[in-house]
Amino acid sequence: MGSPGRWGYPDRVTSPGKSLLDKSLLDKVWDAHAVRELPSGQTQLFIGLHLIHEVTSPQAFAMLREAKLPVRFPSRTFATVDHIIPTESQRRPLADELAEEMLVALERSCAEHRIRLFDPGSGKQGIVHVIGPELGLTQPGMTIACGDSHTSTHGAFGAVAFGIGTSQVADVLATQCLALARPKVRRIEVTGKLRAGVYAKDVILTIIRRLGVQGGVGYAYEYAGPVVDAMTIEERLTLCNMSIEGGARCGYVNPDEATFDYLRGREFAPKGEAFERARAAWRAAASDPGARYDDRVEIEGSALAPAVTWGIHPGQSVAVDEKLPRLAEVPATERAAAAEAFEFMGLRPGEPVAGTRIDVAFIGSCTNGRISDLREAARVARAGRVAPHVKALVVPGSQAVARQAEAEGLPEVFRAAGFEWRQAGCSMCLAMNPDKLVGRQLCASSSNRNFKGRQGSPTGRTLLMSPAMVAAAALRGAVADVRELL
Numbered sequence: 498m499g500s501p502g503r504w505g506y507p508d509r510v511t512s513p514g515k516s517l518l519d520k521s522l523l524d525k526v527w528d529a530h531a532v533r534e535l536p537s538g539q540t541q542l543f544i545g546l547h548l549i550h551e552v553t554s555p556q557a558f559a560m561l562r563e564a565k566l567p568v569r570f571p572s573r574t575f576a577t578v579d580h581i582i583p584t585e586s587q588r589r590p591l592a593d594e595l596a597e598e599m600l601v602a603l604e605r606s607c608a609e610h611r612i613r614l615f616d617p618g619s620g621k622q623g624i625v626h627v628i629g630p631e632l633g634l635t636q637p638g639m640t641i642a643c644g645d646s647h648t649s650t651h652g653a654f655g656a657v658a659f660g661i662g663t664s665q666v667a668d669v670l671a672t673q674c675l676a677l678a679r680p681k682v683r684r685i686e687v688t689g690k691l692r693a694g695v696y697a698k699d700v701i702l703t704i705i706r707r708l709g710v711q712g713g714v715g716y717a718y719e720y721a722g723p724v725v726d727a728m729t730i731e732e733r734l735t736l737c738n739m740s741i742e743g744g745a746r747c748g749y750v751n752p753d754e755a756t757f758d759y760l761r762g763r764e765f766a767p768k769g770e771a772f773e774r775a776r777a778a779w780r781a782a783a784s785d786p787g788a789r790y791d792d793r794v795e796i797e798g799s800a801l802a803p804a805v806t807w808g809i810h811p812g813q814s815v816a817v818d819e820k821l822p823r824l825a826e827v828p829a830t831e832r833a834a835a836a837e838a839f840e841f842m843g844l845r846p847g848e849p850v851a852g853t854r855i856d857v858a859f860i861g862s863c864t865n866g867r868i869s870d871l872r873e874a875a876r877v878a879r880a881g882r883v884a885p886h887v888k889a890l891v892v893p894g895s896q897a898v899a900r901q902a903e904a905e906g907l908p909e910v911f912r913a914a915g916f917e918w919r920q921a922g923c924s925m926c927l928a929m930n931p932d933k934l935v936g937r938q939l940c941a942s943s944s945n946r947n948f949k950g951r952q953g954s955p956t957g958r959t960l961l962m963s964p965a966m967v968a969a970a971a972l973r974g975a976v977a978d979v980r981e982l983l
Protein backbone atom coordinates (compact mmCIF):
# COMPACT_ATOMS: atom_id res chain seq x y z
CA MET A 498 0.00 0.00 0.00
CA GLY A 499 0.93 3.63 -0.39
CA SER A 500 1.90 4.58 3.13
CA PRO A 501 3.93 6.54 4.05
CA GLY A 502 4.85 7.75 0.60
CA ARG A 503 7.85 6.92 -1.48
CA TRP A 504 10.41 8.95 0.41
CA GLY A 505 9.18 8.95 3.99
CA TYR A 506 8.52 12.13 5.94
CA PRO A 507 11.56 13.39 7.80
CA ASP A 508 14.15 13.79 5.07
CA ARG A 509 12.48 15.80 2.31
CA VAL A 510 11.69 19.41 2.80
CA THR A 511 10.18 21.19 -0.14
CA SER A 512 7.57 23.43 1.51
CA PRO A 513 8.81 26.92 0.80
CA GLY A 514 10.35 28.57 3.87
CA LYS A 515 9.59 25.75 6.30
CA SER A 516 12.15 23.82 8.35
CA LEU A 517 12.01 20.22 9.47
CA LEU A 518 10.34 21.13 12.74
CA ASP A 519 7.52 23.39 11.68
CA LYS A 520 5.58 21.43 9.12
CA SER A 521 1.94 20.52 9.23
CA LEU A 522 0.77 17.03 8.33
CA LEU A 523 -0.58 18.46 5.08
CA ASP A 524 2.88 19.73 4.09
CA LYS A 525 4.63 16.49 5.07
CA VAL A 526 2.23 14.26 3.18
CA TRP A 527 2.19 16.60 0.20
CA ASP A 528 5.98 16.72 0.00
CA ALA A 529 6.30 12.96 0.43
CA HIS A 530 3.98 12.37 -2.52
CA ALA A 531 5.13 15.19 -4.82
CA VAL A 532 6.45 13.77 -8.07
CA ARG A 533 7.37 17.22 -9.40
CA GLU A 534 6.25 20.81 -9.48
CA LEU A 535 4.47 21.66 -12.73
CA PRO A 536 4.96 24.85 -14.78
CA SER A 537 1.37 25.78 -13.81
CA GLY A 538 2.47 26.01 -10.16
CA GLN A 539 0.52 22.85 -9.34
CA THR A 540 2.06 19.70 -7.96
CA GLN A 541 2.00 16.35 -9.72
CA LEU A 542 0.90 14.34 -6.71
CA PHE A 543 1.16 10.57 -6.38
CA ILE A 544 -2.07 9.00 -5.07
CA GLY A 545 -1.53 6.19 -2.59
CA LEU A 546 -5.09 4.86 -2.57
CA HIS A 547 -7.84 5.23 -5.16
CA LEU A 548 -11.38 4.28 -4.17
CA ILE A 549 -14.02 3.95 -6.86
CA HIS A 550 -17.75 3.28 -7.03
CA GLU A 551 -20.38 2.64 -9.67
CA VAL A 552 -21.49 6.22 -10.34
CA THR A 553 -18.34 8.18 -11.23
CA SER A 554 -16.23 5.34 -12.68
CA PRO A 555 -18.05 4.22 -15.91
CA GLN A 556 -17.05 7.28 -17.99
CA ALA A 557 -13.51 7.07 -16.59
CA PHE A 558 -13.17 3.43 -17.66
CA ALA A 559 -14.61 4.36 -21.06
CA MET A 560 -11.90 7.05 -21.41
CA LEU A 561 -9.24 4.46 -20.61
CA ARG A 562 -10.66 2.03 -23.17
CA GLU A 563 -10.75 4.73 -25.82
CA ALA A 564 -7.12 5.65 -25.14
CA LYS A 565 -6.17 1.93 -24.91
CA LEU A 566 -4.59 2.51 -21.49
CA PRO A 567 -4.38 0.00 -18.64
CA VAL A 568 -4.98 0.86 -14.97
CA ARG A 569 -1.53 1.90 -13.75
CA PHE A 570 -1.77 0.45 -10.20
CA PRO A 571 -4.70 -2.00 -9.84
CA SER A 572 -3.37 -2.95 -6.39
CA ARG A 573 -3.92 0.62 -5.17
CA THR A 574 -7.49 0.73 -6.50
CA PHE A 575 -10.55 -0.66 -4.70
CA ALA A 576 -14.19 -0.61 -5.74
CA THR A 577 -17.56 -0.88 -4.06
CA VAL A 578 -21.21 -0.34 -4.97
CA ASP A 579 -23.11 2.07 -2.77
CA HIS A 580 -25.08 4.89 -4.39
CA ILE A 581 -27.51 2.89 -6.54
CA ILE A 582 -27.80 -0.25 -4.46
CA PRO A 583 -31.33 -0.82 -3.08
CA THR A 584 -31.58 -1.28 0.68
CA GLU A 585 -34.70 -3.52 0.82
CA SER A 586 -33.45 -6.41 -1.32
CA GLN A 587 -30.00 -6.69 -2.87
CA ARG A 588 -30.82 -9.99 -4.57
CA ARG A 589 -29.39 -10.23 -8.13
CA PRO A 590 -30.45 -9.23 -10.65
CA LEU A 591 -31.37 -5.99 -8.89
CA ALA A 592 -35.03 -5.06 -9.38
CA ASP A 593 -34.08 -1.76 -11.03
CA GLU A 594 -32.68 -2.50 -14.51
CA LEU A 595 -30.47 0.59 -14.65
CA ALA A 596 -28.99 -0.19 -11.23
CA GLU A 597 -28.27 -3.77 -12.34
CA GLU A 598 -26.64 -2.47 -15.55
CA MET A 599 -24.41 -0.11 -13.56
CA LEU A 600 -23.35 -2.89 -11.21
CA VAL A 601 -22.62 -5.24 -14.13
CA ALA A 602 -20.56 -2.49 -15.81
CA LEU A 603 -18.52 -2.03 -12.64
CA GLU A 604 -18.01 -5.79 -12.30
CA ARG A 605 -16.78 -5.99 -15.92
CA SER A 606 -14.40 -3.04 -15.56
CA CYS A 607 -12.98 -4.40 -12.30
CA ALA A 608 -12.51 -7.89 -13.81
CA GLU A 609 -10.88 -6.43 -16.94
CA HIS A 610 -8.41 -4.35 -14.92
CA ARG A 611 -7.88 -6.76 -11.99
CA ILE A 612 -9.36 -4.35 -9.44
CA ARG A 613 -10.70 -5.70 -6.15
CA LEU A 614 -14.48 -5.13 -5.97
CA PHE A 615 -16.46 -5.38 -2.75
CA ASP A 616 -19.87 -6.33 -4.17
CA PRO A 617 -22.97 -7.33 -2.17
CA GLY A 618 -21.88 -10.99 -2.29
CA SER A 619 -18.48 -10.20 -0.73
CA GLY A 620 -19.76 -9.52 2.79
CA LYS A 621 -17.61 -6.36 2.70
CA GLN A 622 -19.77 -4.06 0.59
CA GLY A 623 -20.85 -0.68 1.87
CA ILE A 624 -20.52 3.05 1.40
CA VAL A 625 -17.06 3.78 0.04
CA HIS A 626 -16.18 6.08 2.97
CA VAL A 627 -17.31 3.49 5.49
CA ILE A 628 -15.54 0.44 4.08
CA GLY A 629 -12.17 2.15 3.37
CA PRO A 630 -11.59 2.82 7.08
CA GLU A 631 -13.13 -0.39 8.42
CA LEU A 632 -11.04 -2.59 6.10
CA GLY A 633 -7.84 -0.76 7.11
CA LEU A 634 -7.32 0.57 3.57
CA THR A 635 -7.32 4.13 4.87
CA GLN A 636 -4.06 4.77 6.70
CA PRO A 637 -2.23 7.80 8.11
CA GLY A 638 0.07 9.75 5.81
CA MET A 639 -1.60 8.55 2.62
CA THR A 640 -2.90 10.55 -0.28
CA ILE A 641 -6.39 9.25 -1.10
CA ALA A 642 -8.68 10.15 -3.97
CA CYS A 643 -12.20 9.08 -4.87
CA GLY A 644 -14.82 10.35 -7.29
CA ASP A 645 -17.00 11.53 -4.45
CA SER A 646 -17.05 14.85 -2.56
CA HIS A 647 -17.05 13.25 0.86
CA THR A 648 -13.64 11.61 0.43
CA SER A 649 -12.53 14.16 3.03
CA THR A 650 -13.88 11.57 5.52
CA HIS A 651 -10.63 9.59 5.35
CA GLY A 652 -8.70 12.53 6.81
CA ALA A 653 -9.80 11.20 10.20
CA PHE A 654 -6.73 8.95 10.06
CA GLY A 655 -4.30 11.74 9.18
CA ALA A 656 -4.56 11.10 5.45
CA VAL A 657 -4.78 13.82 2.81
CA ALA A 658 -7.98 12.75 1.10
CA PHE A 659 -10.10 14.63 -1.41
CA GLY A 660 -12.96 14.15 -3.84
CA ILE A 661 -12.26 14.31 -7.57
CA GLY A 662 -14.31 14.59 -10.77
CA THR A 663 -14.82 11.92 -13.42
CA SER A 664 -11.97 13.04 -15.71
CA GLN A 665 -9.65 13.04 -12.69
CA VAL A 666 -10.80 9.50 -11.87
CA ALA A 667 -9.55 8.59 -15.35
CA ASP A 668 -6.26 10.45 -14.66
CA VAL A 669 -5.70 8.48 -11.46
CA LEU A 670 -6.65 5.16 -13.06
CA ALA A 671 -4.20 5.77 -15.90
CA THR A 672 -1.30 7.42 -14.04
CA GLN A 673 -1.93 7.16 -10.27
CA CYS A 674 -1.22 10.91 -10.21
CA LEU A 675 -3.14 14.17 -10.13
CA ALA A 676 -2.19 17.77 -10.84
CA LEU A 677 -3.25 19.78 -7.80
CA ALA A 678 -2.60 23.11 -6.11
CA ARG A 679 -1.30 22.80 -2.53
CA PRO A 680 -4.01 24.08 -0.17
CA LYS A 681 -3.37 26.44 2.73
CA VAL A 682 -3.96 24.98 6.19
CA ARG A 683 -6.41 26.29 8.79
CA ARG A 684 -6.12 24.76 12.25
CA ILE A 685 -9.46 24.53 14.03
CA GLU A 686 -9.10 23.86 17.75
CA VAL A 687 -12.16 22.68 19.64
CA THR A 688 -11.56 23.37 23.32
CA GLY A 689 -13.20 22.07 26.49
CA LYS A 690 -15.39 18.97 26.61
CA LEU A 691 -18.62 18.11 24.82
CA ARG A 692 -21.70 17.82 27.03
CA ALA A 693 -23.94 14.73 26.97
CA GLY A 694 -26.15 14.62 23.88
CA VAL A 695 -23.67 16.69 21.83
CA TYR A 696 -21.82 14.79 19.10
CA ALA A 697 -19.19 15.20 16.38
CA LYS A 698 -22.05 16.08 13.99
CA ASP A 699 -22.94 19.05 16.17
CA VAL A 700 -19.29 20.15 16.22
CA ILE A 701 -18.95 20.14 12.45
CA LEU A 702 -22.35 21.78 11.85
CA THR A 703 -21.32 24.53 14.26
CA ILE A 704 -17.95 24.97 12.54
CA ILE A 705 -19.66 25.30 9.15
CA ARG A 706 -22.23 27.73 10.56
CA ARG A 707 -19.41 29.83 12.03
CA LEU A 708 -16.99 29.79 9.06
CA GLY A 709 -19.51 29.52 6.23
CA VAL A 710 -19.98 27.05 3.41
CA GLN A 711 -17.32 28.85 1.35
CA GLY A 712 -15.04 29.62 4.30
CA GLY A 713 -12.76 26.67 3.65
CA VAL A 714 -12.23 27.16 -0.09
CA GLY A 715 -8.50 26.90 -0.76
CA TYR A 716 -7.84 25.41 2.69
CA ALA A 717 -7.32 22.03 4.26
CA TYR A 718 -8.86 21.95 7.74
CA GLU A 719 -6.70 20.51 10.53
CA TYR A 720 -9.03 19.64 13.43
CA ALA A 721 -7.40 19.63 16.86
CA GLY A 722 -7.85 20.51 20.52
CA PRO A 723 -9.09 18.54 23.54
CA VAL A 724 -12.50 17.71 22.06
CA VAL A 725 -10.98 16.25 18.89
CA ASP A 726 -8.24 14.44 20.85
CA ALA A 727 -10.95 12.77 22.95
CA MET A 728 -13.01 11.70 19.91
CA THR A 729 -13.13 8.09 18.75
CA ILE A 730 -12.04 7.40 15.19
CA GLU A 731 -15.68 7.07 14.15
CA GLU A 732 -16.43 10.52 15.56
CA ARG A 733 -13.41 11.92 13.70
CA LEU A 734 -14.77 10.34 10.51
CA THR A 735 -18.01 12.28 10.99
CA LEU A 736 -16.06 15.48 11.61
CA CYS A 737 -13.83 15.16 8.54
CA ASN A 738 -16.70 13.93 6.34
CA MET A 739 -18.35 17.35 6.28
CA SER A 740 -15.17 19.40 5.67
CA ILE A 741 -16.24 19.73 2.07
CA GLU A 742 -19.58 21.22 3.20
CA GLY A 743 -17.52 24.05 4.68
CA GLY A 744 -15.65 24.47 1.39
CA ALA A 745 -12.48 22.63 2.47
CA ARG A 746 -11.73 19.88 -0.01
CA CYS A 747 -9.90 17.96 2.68
CA GLY A 748 -9.90 17.94 6.47
CA TYR A 749 -7.78 15.85 8.80
CA VAL A 750 -6.93 14.91 12.36
CA ASN A 751 -3.34 14.15 13.32
CA PRO A 752 -2.85 10.40 13.88
CA ASP A 753 -2.45 9.28 17.50
CA GLU A 754 -2.71 6.13 19.61
CA ALA A 755 -6.48 5.95 18.97
CA THR A 756 -5.72 5.83 15.23
CA PHE A 757 -3.14 3.09 15.59
CA ASP A 758 -5.36 1.04 17.93
CA TYR A 759 -8.22 1.29 15.42
CA LEU A 760 -6.01 0.05 12.58
CA ARG A 761 -4.37 -2.85 14.39
CA GLY A 762 -5.70 -6.15 13.04
CA ARG A 763 -7.74 -4.63 10.19
CA GLU A 764 -7.63 -6.67 6.99
CA PHE A 765 -5.46 -4.34 4.90
CA ALA A 766 -3.42 -2.78 7.71
CA PRO A 767 0.20 -3.92 8.04
CA LYS A 768 0.74 -6.89 10.35
CA GLY A 769 3.39 -7.81 12.96
CA GLU A 770 6.71 -6.01 12.60
CA ALA A 771 5.46 -4.19 9.53
CA PHE A 772 2.75 -2.65 11.70
CA GLU A 773 5.33 -1.36 14.19
CA ARG A 774 7.41 0.15 11.37
CA ALA A 775 4.32 1.72 9.85
CA ARG A 776 3.29 3.09 13.25
CA ALA A 777 6.59 4.96 13.58
CA ALA A 778 6.12 6.45 10.12
CA TRP A 779 2.47 7.30 10.84
CA ARG A 780 3.46 9.06 14.05
CA ALA A 781 6.09 11.07 12.15
CA ALA A 782 3.43 12.24 9.71
CA ALA A 783 1.62 14.26 12.41
CA SER A 784 2.01 18.04 12.42
CA ASP A 785 5.07 19.27 14.32
CA PRO A 786 4.42 21.09 17.60
CA GLY A 787 5.84 24.26 16.03
CA ALA A 788 3.95 23.90 12.75
CA ARG A 789 2.90 27.21 11.23
CA TYR A 790 -0.61 27.61 9.89
CA ASP A 791 -2.17 30.00 7.42
CA ASP A 792 -5.07 30.56 9.79
CA ARG A 793 -6.25 29.46 13.23
CA VAL A 794 -9.76 29.28 14.65
CA GLU A 795 -10.90 28.31 18.15
CA ILE A 796 -14.33 26.89 18.99
CA GLU A 797 -15.45 26.45 22.62
CA GLY A 798 -16.65 22.83 22.69
CA SER A 799 -18.23 22.99 26.16
CA ALA A 800 -20.67 25.65 24.92
CA LEU A 801 -22.06 23.55 22.06
CA ALA A 802 -25.62 22.21 21.94
CA PRO A 803 -27.23 19.76 19.48
CA ALA A 804 -27.44 21.45 16.07
CA VAL A 805 -30.20 21.35 13.43
CA THR A 806 -30.14 22.85 9.95
CA TRP A 807 -33.16 24.87 8.92
CA GLY A 808 -32.18 25.90 5.38
CA ILE A 809 -30.88 24.65 2.07
CA HIS A 810 -27.17 24.48 2.80
CA PRO A 811 -25.37 23.01 5.82
CA GLY A 812 -24.25 26.45 7.06
CA GLN A 813 -27.85 27.39 7.85
CA SER A 814 -28.22 25.80 11.28
CA VAL A 815 -29.17 26.67 14.84
CA ALA A 816 -28.83 24.96 18.20
CA VAL A 817 -31.97 22.96 18.96
CA ASP A 818 -32.84 25.30 21.83
CA GLU A 819 -32.48 28.43 19.66
CA LYS A 820 -35.02 30.22 17.52
CA LEU A 821 -34.62 30.47 13.75
CA PRO A 822 -32.92 33.75 12.81
CA ARG A 823 -34.94 36.81 11.81
CA LEU A 824 -33.88 38.11 8.42
CA ALA A 825 -32.64 41.35 10.00
CA GLU A 826 -30.22 39.31 12.14
CA VAL A 827 -28.71 37.53 9.12
CA PRO A 828 -25.60 39.23 7.62
CA ALA A 829 -26.60 41.29 4.58
CA THR A 830 -24.57 39.09 2.22
CA GLU A 831 -26.54 36.00 3.32
CA ARG A 832 -30.01 37.55 3.60
CA ALA A 833 -31.25 36.67 0.11
CA ALA A 834 -30.14 33.04 0.55
CA ALA A 835 -31.86 32.92 3.95
CA ALA A 836 -35.11 34.33 2.50
CA GLU A 837 -34.98 31.71 -0.28
CA ALA A 838 -34.35 28.99 2.31
CA PHE A 839 -37.27 30.04 4.51
CA GLU A 840 -39.59 30.06 1.52
CA PHE A 841 -38.46 26.63 0.28
CA MET A 842 -38.51 25.05 3.72
CA GLY A 843 -41.86 26.58 4.72
CA LEU A 844 -40.34 27.69 8.05
CA ARG A 845 -40.86 31.06 9.72
CA PRO A 846 -38.05 33.38 10.90
CA GLY A 847 -37.99 33.87 14.67
CA GLU A 848 -39.84 30.59 15.45
CA PRO A 849 -38.25 27.87 17.62
CA VAL A 850 -36.80 25.02 15.55
CA ALA A 851 -37.84 22.48 18.20
CA GLY A 852 -41.35 21.29 17.49
CA THR A 853 -41.02 21.44 13.68
CA ARG A 854 -43.13 18.51 12.50
CA ILE A 855 -41.29 15.91 10.40
CA ASP A 856 -42.55 13.22 8.00
CA VAL A 857 -39.47 11.03 7.57
CA ALA A 858 -36.48 10.09 9.76
CA PHE A 859 -33.32 8.77 8.09
CA ILE A 860 -30.39 7.33 10.04
CA GLY A 861 -27.43 6.34 7.86
CA SER A 862 -24.94 7.70 5.26
CA CYS A 863 -21.16 8.04 5.18
CA THR A 864 -21.47 10.79 7.81
CA ASN A 865 -23.38 8.81 10.41
CA GLY A 866 -23.98 5.20 9.33
CA ARG A 867 -21.36 3.56 11.56
CA ILE A 868 -21.89 1.26 14.50
CA SER A 869 -21.38 3.96 17.15
CA ASP A 870 -24.00 6.10 15.39
CA LEU A 871 -26.49 3.23 15.41
CA ARG A 872 -25.76 2.49 19.08
CA GLU A 873 -26.51 6.11 20.05
CA ALA A 874 -29.69 6.14 17.96
CA ALA A 875 -30.79 2.81 19.49
CA ARG A 876 -30.23 4.24 22.97
CA VAL A 877 -32.84 6.88 22.12
CA ALA A 878 -35.13 4.44 20.27
CA ARG A 879 -35.43 2.36 23.46
CA ALA A 880 -37.26 5.32 25.01
CA GLY A 881 -40.43 4.99 22.98
CA ARG A 882 -42.10 4.41 19.63
CA VAL A 883 -41.89 6.19 16.30
CA ALA A 884 -44.75 8.70 15.94
CA PRO A 885 -47.55 7.22 13.78
CA HIS A 886 -47.18 9.81 11.00
CA VAL A 887 -43.39 9.28 10.62
CA LYS A 888 -41.64 6.85 8.27
CA ALA A 889 -38.32 5.98 9.91
CA LEU A 890 -35.37 4.16 8.30
CA VAL A 891 -32.12 2.86 9.73
CA VAL A 892 -29.55 2.01 7.06
CA PRO A 893 -26.15 0.62 8.13
CA GLY A 894 -23.18 2.10 6.29
CA SER A 895 -21.73 -1.30 5.41
CA GLN A 896 -22.38 -5.01 5.64
CA ALA A 897 -19.82 -5.17 8.47
CA VAL A 898 -21.72 -2.49 10.40
CA ALA A 899 -24.95 -4.44 9.79
CA ARG A 900 -23.38 -7.67 11.13
CA GLN A 901 -22.06 -5.92 14.22
CA ALA A 902 -25.43 -4.28 14.84
CA GLU A 903 -27.17 -7.66 14.45
CA ALA A 904 -24.73 -9.23 16.93
CA GLU A 905 -25.70 -6.52 19.42
CA GLY A 906 -29.45 -6.90 18.83
CA LEU A 907 -29.86 -3.37 17.47
CA PRO A 908 -32.23 -4.26 14.59
CA GLU A 909 -34.68 -5.69 17.15
CA VAL A 910 -34.47 -2.47 19.18
CA PHE A 911 -35.19 -0.37 16.11
CA ARG A 912 -37.97 -2.61 14.81
CA ALA A 913 -39.65 -2.72 18.21
CA ALA A 914 -39.68 1.08 18.19
CA GLY A 915 -41.19 1.19 14.69
CA PHE A 916 -38.10 1.87 12.55
CA GLU A 917 -37.41 -0.07 9.33
CA TRP A 918 -34.05 -1.89 9.37
CA ARG A 919 -32.44 -1.94 5.93
CA GLN A 920 -29.38 -3.28 4.09
CA ALA A 921 -26.13 -1.33 3.53
CA GLY A 922 -25.96 1.56 1.07
CA CYS A 923 -26.21 5.33 0.58
CA SER A 924 -30.01 5.05 0.70
CA MET A 925 -31.84 8.34 1.21
CA CYS A 926 -28.71 10.47 1.48
CA LEU A 927 -28.73 11.05 -2.27
CA ALA A 928 -31.71 8.90 -3.29
CA MET A 929 -30.14 7.37 -6.43
CA ASN A 930 -32.01 4.23 -5.36
CA PRO A 931 -35.64 3.54 -4.36
CA ASP A 932 -35.30 5.34 -0.97
CA LYS A 933 -36.66 8.80 -1.76
CA LEU A 934 -38.71 11.57 -0.21
CA VAL A 935 -42.13 12.11 -1.76
CA GLY A 936 -43.52 15.56 -2.54
CA ARG A 937 -42.80 18.14 0.18
CA GLN A 938 -41.99 15.64 2.89
CA LEU A 939 -39.71 16.99 5.63
CA CYS A 940 -36.93 14.62 6.65
CA ALA A 941 -34.83 14.61 9.81
CA SER A 942 -31.61 13.18 8.40
CA SER A 943 -28.20 12.15 9.71
CA SER A 944 -26.65 12.72 6.26
CA ASN A 945 -24.55 15.67 5.12
CA ARG A 946 -26.42 17.72 2.52
CA ASN A 947 -29.73 19.57 2.69
CA PHE A 948 -29.73 21.02 -0.83
CA LYS A 949 -33.05 21.40 -2.62
CA GLY A 950 -34.06 18.02 -4.07
CA ARG A 951 -31.12 16.17 -2.48
CA GLN A 952 -33.27 13.36 -1.08
CA GLY A 953 -35.06 12.47 -4.30
CA SER A 954 -38.04 14.81 -4.46
CA PRO A 955 -37.51 18.25 -6.04
CA THR A 956 -39.65 19.77 -3.30
CA GLY A 957 -38.51 17.45 -0.49
CA ARG A 958 -36.95 19.15 2.55
CA THR A 959 -34.06 18.06 4.77
CA LEU A 960 -33.07 18.93 8.33
CA LEU A 961 -29.54 17.71 9.14
CA MET A 962 -28.75 16.58 12.67
CA SER A 963 -26.97 13.83 14.62
CA PRO A 964 -28.35 10.25 14.51
CA ALA A 965 -29.46 10.52 18.15
CA MET A 966 -31.35 13.72 17.29
CA VAL A 967 -32.96 11.98 14.29
CA ALA A 968 -34.11 9.16 16.57
CA ALA A 969 -35.53 11.73 19.01
CA ALA A 970 -37.37 13.49 16.17
CA ALA A 971 -38.77 10.14 14.97
CA LEU A 972 -40.18 9.37 18.41
CA ARG A 973 -41.63 12.84 19.01
CA GLY A 974 -42.78 13.29 15.39
CA ALA A 975 -41.07 16.68 15.43
CA VAL A 976 -37.64 18.20 16.03
CA ALA A 977 -36.79 17.55 19.68
CA ASP A 978 -33.86 18.07 22.01
CA VAL A 979 -32.31 14.63 22.40
CA ARG A 980 -30.94 15.64 25.80
CA GLU A 981 -34.51 15.40 27.16
CA LEU A 982 -34.72 11.73 26.08
CA LEU A 983 -31.29 10.48 27.07
Ligand code: SF4
Pocket residue numbers: 579580624625626645647862863864922923926927944945
Ligand atom coordinates in the same frame (compact mmCIF):
# COMPACT_ATOMS: atom_id res chain seq x y z
S1 SF4 B 1 -23.75 8.38 1.77
FE1 SF4 B 1 -24.30 10.23 0.64
S2 SF4 B 1 -22.54 11.60 0.71
FE2 SF4 B 1 -21.88 9.56 1.34
S3 SF4 B 1 -21.05 8.60 -0.50
FE3 SF4 B 1 -23.21 8.02 -0.36
S4 SF4 B 1 -24.36 9.56 -1.49
FE4 SF4 B 1 -22.29 10.38 -1.16
